[in-house]
Amino acid sequence: MRLGKITVFVALLSCYSVANESLTNVSLPPQLNNMPSVNPQTILAYKRLNDKVSDCSMLRNSGEGFKDGYFDSLTYEQKASLIMHFKIIAQDKCAAYEENQFIKSALIHGDKKFLSVYMDMIKPTSTSKHNKSIIDALDKKEVSRLSKLKVFEYPVDVFSFEFVQERDRESAPPFKSN
Numbered sequence: 001m002r003l004g005k006i007t008v009f010v011a012l013l014s015c016y017s018v019a020n021e022s023l024t025n026v027s028l029p030p031q032l033n034n035m036p037s038v039n040p041q042t043i044l045a046y047k048r049l050n051d052k053v054s055d056c057s058m059l060r061n062s063g064e065g066f067k068d069g070y071f072d073s074l075t076y077e078q079k080a081s082l083i084m085h086f087k088i089i090a091q092d093k094c095a096a097y098e099e100n101q102f103i104k105s106a107l108i109h110g111d112k113k114f115l116s117v118y119m120d121m122i123k124p125t126s127t128s129k130h131n132k133s134i135i136d137a138l139d140k141k142e143v144s145r146l147s148k149l150k151v152f153e154y155p156v157d158v159f160s161f162e163f164v165q166e167r168d169r170e171s172a173p174p175f176k177s178n
Helices: 002-020 040-058 069-073 076-094 096-108 112-125 129-136 140-147 162-167
Strands: none
Touching (some): 040 096, 076 129, 096 112
């Protein structure tokens, strides 16, 4: 009986928090404008995810003072590919909880179309095939070790990663973002 009361309380609490959180400033993907209604809890979960992604994008890392023998031995293109790859990983980690909550809400409430649109939107943020082929050719243990360094804990601002730009300027082709 006690478990039933707790379940009812949690359900009421979640309804209360959904009712009190504003839906007025939720920017939905344009692909969802003409679809049947999306559950308000899924919309709120998407809003929280969107807000967290915005917060994560504000966290920047310039790599100031970073030195690593293996990294330094790489070509400019290899370094740039790794930095972009690590940036994507850091952004994904930063918003992982909110993304999980959004996906969970969409699945629970049957908002499969919304989830499908979201998955289509995030595909371009994965590591490009070109960068992936460069990274795949590198020493996997070294890539793994580098990915765990504190310098790559937050999204890397590729264009302010001055040590790559300055040190390798002579051999650097124009940088291509994913």
